[in-house]
Amino acid sequence: MQKTAVLSSGGDASGMNAAIRAVVRTGIFRGMEVYGVHHGFAGLIRGDMEKMSVGSVADIIHRGGTILQTSRCEEFHTEAGRIKAARMLADKGIENLIVIGGNGSLAGAYELSHLGIKVIGIPATIDNDVPFTVSIGFDTAVNTVIGAVNSIRDTASSHGRVFIIEVMGRNCGQIALAAGVAGGAESILIPEVKPDISRIVQKIERGLKRGKRHSIIIVAEGAYSALKLQQELEELTGQETRVSILGHIQRGGSPTAADRILASCMGKKAIDLLAEGQSNQMVAGIGSRVKGIPLAQVLKAVKEPELEMFETVHILSI
Numbered sequence: 001m002q003k004t005a006v007l008s009s010g011g012d013a014s015g016m017n018a019a020i021r022a023v024v025r026t027g028i029f030r031g032m033e034v035y036g037v038h039h040g041f042a043g044l045i046r047g048d049m050e051k052m053s054v055g056s057v058a059d060i061i062h063r064g065g066t067i068l069q070t071s072r073c074e075e076f077h078t079e080a081g082r083i084k085a086a087r088m089l090a091d092k093g094i095e096n097l098i099v100i101g102g103n104g105s106l107a108g109a110y111e112l113s114h115l116g117i118k119v120i121g122i123p124a125t126i127d128n129d130v131p132f133t134v135s136i137g138f139d140t141a142v143n144t145v146i147g148a149v150n151s152i153r154d155t156a157s158s159h160g161r162v163f164i165i166e167v168m169g170r171n172c173g174q175i176a177l178a179a180g181v182a183g184g185a186e187s188i189l190i191p192e193v194k195p196d197i198s199r200i201v202q203k204i205e206r207g208l209k210r211g212k213r214h215s216i217i218i219v220a221e222g223a224y225s226a227l228k229l230q231q232e233l234e235e236l237t238g239q240e241t242r243v244s245i246l247g248h249i250q251r252g253g254s255p256t257a258a259d260r261i262l263a264s265c266m267g268k269k270a271i272d273l274l275a276e277g278q279s280n281q282m283v284a285g286i287g288s289r290v291k292g293i294p295l296a297q298v299l300k301a302v303k304e305p306e307l308e309m310f311e312t313v314h315i316l317s318i
């Protein structure tokens with residue numbers, strides 16, 4: 001009987017539980033034994049894992065976070081740590097490992113493939129910065145941001161204030177882009193595009209001329225300091241400006257239907273690939289249209305920002 005372990009790693013993302021559920025149940029359906037590893041790669045190094053059953057993943061499809069818990073593990077960055085992790089699996093006769101996480105976690109999975117483990121990656125990160133795919137957790141995070149933008153727009157409009165809303169995304173502006181378009185923001189700043197403060201000022205001033213006193217500016221955390229921008233805008237426009245940093249609220253909450261569907265289909269596909277004898281792949285796609293692509297190809301690529309959306313925000317807020 002094939003033995004497969006599953007772990008979640010890096011920043012959590014809503015929908016990870018739906019993916020774990022799909023891996024466990026499809027694995028059992030395909031006649032495998034499935035083991036859940038606690039605390040990501042840190043738990044793998046310690047051999048902290050348990051055999052999963054159909055019942056152990058009951059009632060989790062709607063829950064944010066990850067029942068397996070997660071970590072960012074320094075020891076796994078060392079060769080000695082990775083050898084320990086591979087040995088833990090080998091000692092238990094586990095040949096397959098499914099890693100649910102972002103770019104760093106997928107790179108970790110690839111490293112283990114060099115030590116004889118058959119790995120499959122499932123992209124899960126609110127940053128949505130994994131190439132060739134939509135990542136689990138992104139849709140929920142964007143919807144959370146939109147909820148916040150809607151509420152902030154009410155108070156911004158009542159007080160006639162400029163609001164700077166900082167969203168997550170260290171190196172990647174995907175959340176800001178999506179929330180900018182869907183939330184009707186006046187301006188956005190993303191790490192991939194050089195900040196142009198004069199363009200934001202012009203927007204605010206043009207709004208003021210036609211009697212519009214409030215503005216929503218969405219800033220990705222890696223793009224510009226929200227507090228510096230607040231000071232600059234108050235000085236340059238004379239408009240009262242407030243900052244709202246959304247932070248980790250974006251990482252939790254019940255996953256949207258889109259994230260549950262994506263996670264369920266990706267989890268099932270991960271097992272199907274292993275059952276077909278494939279490995280060293282990442283499951284990629286959107287909705288139910290998912291397929292395996294070589295992990296090596298994913299790790300060599302960089303996700304291009306959707307700059308068209310940047311322009312869309314600018315044009316729709318003239």
Ligand code: F6P
Nearest residue numbers: 011102125126127168169170251
């Ligand atoms: O990896 C996703 C992410 O939420 C980033 O957007 C953010 O910069 C980072 O994780 C925060 O990490 P931590 O929760 O470890 O502070």
